[in-house]
Amino acid sequence: MNKPTKPASSGKRPEPPQKIRIIGGVWRSRLLSVLDLPGLRPTTDRVRETLFNWLGQDLVGLRCLDLFAGTGVLGFEAASRHASSVTLLEKDKRAHAKLLANYALLQSSPAPGSVQIVHRDSLEFLKQQADRSSNLIFIDPPFQEEGLLNQALVEAARVCDDSPGGGIYVEFPSSRSRDEIEALVPEWHCGKYLEAGQVKACLFRSKRG
Template structure:
């Protein structure tokens, strides 16, 4: 009588940090609806836009998920990176990813917070951050709208940085640009189902 083979289990998904101090380190990706880590290709393009050294910048990763954007910024010597996540499981995974990276600490400060990202952003002072990542679940268009409008108040990109946003390719770029008066989409990328803009104020 032959024994049945145990079912194959898929290895946990991971994404890698592209550059900087933590280059090639892997981040575990939680299997959760709506969680969509920024791809390697898009992150590589984004940090070519931003530059390889983010020294002096304070950053916020509003809907951190796996932490790919925020940890990438920390890896490139940002002074402060705050990663914010509402979902409890995603937050726990985010903390675990950071603990794994801490075997080789970076130059700046990394803070991981749990709660409502939009409420947190509303509490921030005007011009108190230099680089804000906004990549919420694609199905929540209203959340993206409110986050963008608050980010325009909070972000000061006069010394570099800007407001980075990802949104579905089905949404017109002009509609998103209209939410940030006084800012312009200085860099733009479309890849598959994703559109990405890096907004600049013209102060830098």
């Protein structure tokens, strides 16, 4: 997933990595190339390792959405770990084209589930999805667009059925509090939480039981 970071003290934008590695599943150790686009920074190895320890290494049977996909590393990780379907959404034309190119290279060792890469606005797509039609949703929009994260999380709470072991994963800037994010979706709770530099993350689970 992708997000802008606070400028370095020098005022220069941090250089993004040129490659990022998938860390588990059938595509383990495969590399994804990363575009140098403003605001683009993939979820780090450390954060992804923690996330998939929370979720479990095998996502067989889960229907996943990777909103604001960017590099697609979270969606590709889910597909690599046997998710039954993964839809990656990205509205930037260049980022979408890179997602397609990276996926084509991964296809030399196909993942067992289906993967769709859609050039579309993530929030518009999410609003059109049926209630409880996905099991695992990744949300990591540009950090400066606070309202976008808020709307996406509220819609995801309607769309997500986490009973098979999924949930809603959200990354947000350290300037926002965990309580503020949790308050957006009172029927869900942040069961797993981490802080890593300028990033905070929650894995939400439904209170429905």
